[in-house]
Amino acid sequence: MNCRSCKSSKVVAITAKCDDLCTTTDLSTGKFQEGCVPTDVGIGGGDYLKICICFQCGQLQGKFPLSDEKYKTVFGKVDEKAVTKLFQDAISKQK
Secondary structure, eight states, rough: OOOOOOOOOOOOEEEOTTTTEEEEEEETTOOOOESSSSSSSSSSBBBBBEEOOOOOTTEEEEEEOOOOOHHHHHSSSSOHHHHHHHHHHHHHOOO
C-alpha cells in the first residue's frame, strides 16, 4: 500500500485492543467521550483502534475528510459553557 498523499511505501498499519478504555477528544472544543473506539470514522471501532499512517509525510490513511454530519454524529453538539470552563481550568492550573 502506498500513501494517498505522498505515494511513499512507508505506510504502517497499527492495531490496538483497548476494550472500553478509549477516550476521544475534539481538541478544538474540548468535548470528549470515553468508552469504545468510535465506529465509522476511519479509526476502527468497538474494542479495536485500527489506523494506517505514512511515516514519510505523517498522513493518516483512510476515508478522510470526515463529513460534518458524521462528525456531529460521533461527537455531538458542542457545549460552549463546558468548553469555556475547561479552558479556564487549564489556564488556572498553569498559574
